[in-house]
Amino acid sequence: MGRVPAMIRVSEIFGPTIQGEGALIGLPTVFVRTGGCDYRCSWCDSLHAVDSAFRHTWVPMTAEAILGRIAELSGGRGLMVSLSGGNPAIQPLAPLIAAGHAQGYRFALETQGSIAQDWFADLDWLVLSPKPPSSGETVDWDRFAACLVPGPQVVMKIVIFDEADYAFARDAARRFPDLPLYLQPGNPVVEETATPTGLNERMLWLVDRVVQDGWFAPRILPQLHVILWGNKRGV
């Protein structure tokens, strides 16, 4: 008998659609959302991939099966694959990345930076999203720094709800001045059936805030998919 392949817990696979956030905004992408998270942010917009109450919906899949589904969705054409969650860093994703690269796919992983993995080095992009105070979580900056492996393009993305989050972002930028930084206004209304409100106002506030401070290094970007599709899943 051969070796049993490691199983990846998958919450959903969808796309191609455009990436709605951060450094790769606008890029056609297939999303692989894994199930399970070591965090539980108060405003989590992906509870279906975080809360263990949804565990029965997470399907254990081999890297091969996931790649098969990606190929089906993309017509076998290489494109960017976003690995998100939950926290995808707790899944055994190295075989998926290696096999996917061989087939012409590129991989961007999005994680809070609480758990580092050697295989981060094999990624094309690593998006680190340290969670600000409004999340209710606390960042361990040593663990975060351990994620900064050579190899991928590394960027930092921080969600901002209020002044405390903004101060957190300024501190994070001082800690890691070489990481390109993306600020994203928080979306307080995350239920799929709800219409997000006040998105423009929060975005304008954040733009005013950085301009007032003369802080011109970060990019400020809204969640484009929420503007275009609301909180609907799978788009």
Next chain:
Amino acid sequence: MGRVPAMIRVSEIFGPTIQGEGALIGLPTVFVRTGGCDYRCSWCDSLHAVDSAFRHTWVPMTAEAILGRIAELSGGRGLMVSLSGGNPAIQPLAPLIAAGHAQGYRFALETQGSIAQDWFADLDWLVLSPKPPSSGETVDWDRFAACLVPGPQVVMKIVIFDEADYAFARDAARRFPDLPLYLQPGNPVVEETATPTGLNERMLWLVDRVVQDGWFAPRILPQLHVILWGNKRGV
């Protein structure tokens, strides 16, 4: 007597606000819009900087005076300066770029690519926007290629209103496969007092279009400033 400094015709200088389009979307930027253009696109959203009927509003300024205004707006802090128009390539911008670099500013120039200048080599970013059939203009691809000087990061941005524009974009991508490409749905309602309509629909159509074709290289981005502020000027 010293040499008379070359005058730059300026339509408006405003900011800092975030860049709303293309490769630098979300980045705090001061905009210097020059007056005068060799094109007259049917859907031009900056006629006040194009149509000679507005010529009396264009102010001849020295590079020094422009830099003084930029420094006033930015509190003297270095940031990205967008040189747009009109077609800024017809202005004598080399001294502005040189003096601005010395003061910590970076420069992105946006032009249709109809007129090449040696000083494009001094830019940080060069955004080439060849105009599609719906503009009523015709691209001279030899002149366009002459703009591709070594030095700046060069990207291509194409506005798309319809299927003919989309076919034009595919052709442009085949001609210049190494240029990162940004596709932008057109905004047919450009009057400042008007509320743009159908922006989401046009964006969704364009996303569907590239996904249907399995064309995963370009980024598809709306005009973020129009979503946030409508057609209002100076934001």
